[in-house]
Amino acid sequence: MKTIMIVDDKASAQRLLADYLTANGFRTVVANNGREALFVARHEKPDLVLLDIMMPEMDGYEFMRHFRKERNTPVIMLTAKMEEVDKVVGLELGADDYVTKPFGMAELVARVRAVLRRVYDEAPAPDVLRAGAVVLDKKTHMVQVEGRRIELTPSEFDLLAILMVEPGQVFSRGDLLDKLKGNAFENVERTVDVHIRNLRAKIEPDAANPRYVLTVFGVGYRFNPELDETS
Numbered sequence: 001m002k003t004i005m006i007v008d009d010k011a012s013a014q015r016l017l018a019d020y021l022t023a024n025g026f027r028t029v030v031a032n033n034g035r036e037a038l039f040v041a042r043h044e045k046p047d048l049v050l051l052d053i054m055m056p057e058m059d060g061y062e063f064m065r066h067f068r069k070e071r072n073t074p075v076i077m078l079t080a081k082m083e084e085v086d087k088v089v090g091l092e093l094g095a096d097d098y099v100t101k102p103f104g105m106a107e108l109v110a111r112v113r114a115v116l117r118r119v120y121d122e123a124p125a126p127d128v129l130r131a132g133a134v135v136l137d138k139k140t141h142m143v144q145v146e147g148r149r150i151e152l153t154p155s156e157f158d159l160l161a162i163l164m165v166e167p168g169q170v171f172s173r174g175d176l177l178d179k180l181k182g183n184a185f186e187n188v189e190r191t192v193d194v195h196i197r198n199l200r201a202k203i204e205p206d207a208a209n210p211r212y213v214l215t216v217f218g219v220g221y222r223f224n225p226e227l228d229e230t231s
Contacts, residue, residue: 002027003029003048004029004048004050005048006018006029007034007037007051007052008032008052009032013052017105023219024109024170024216034055034059035063037049038058041070042070047074047116048076048112048115048119050108051063051076053077053079061093064077065093074119076096076108077095079100096119131224131227132212133146136160143160150202153195153198160203162180163221163223164223170221173220211227212224212227
């Protein structure tokens, strides 16, 4: 599960961002200004920083000047400023993306995921994925649950693989359709629900109360990140 550090001096903005990111499968930590953010980053080691520019004590630009001497963690700058020069300054200081307020939360999460993919998805996912009692082998196209082989359709197999690669990460129906494009999926988001339902019927001990493929109501699906090897 990726950790996002939210740096903003407004408590309401912190709560809004933290709640939405948490609902989408991220862990969040917060800081009220650039000086505090430097301290939090050293201890929490976030995977990405959402950085407001206009803050007391130490603004976003000054934070970037210090932060880039210590870490290469990706940064998305958030600001109400509209001038092109402000965007250029932020990018020249090492920001990876720039979002101007007001912005839509879905767009922001999409930007976060895009930056994370660009930075961290350089290494290919392993061929064998394990989580609790579920084992998925990409090379042999086999799935086992509690040592029992499960026969899945290609679409069900691909859905399970996507979810297992990032346990805890919430994928919207649109995300899943996008990742499955080229796999003979209809371009209808509710098609995902049908395949998830069929997948659960095959791998879950109780499909009505799933323990592996979980629903995040109003958002999408995620693979349970809290399974252990004895589950």
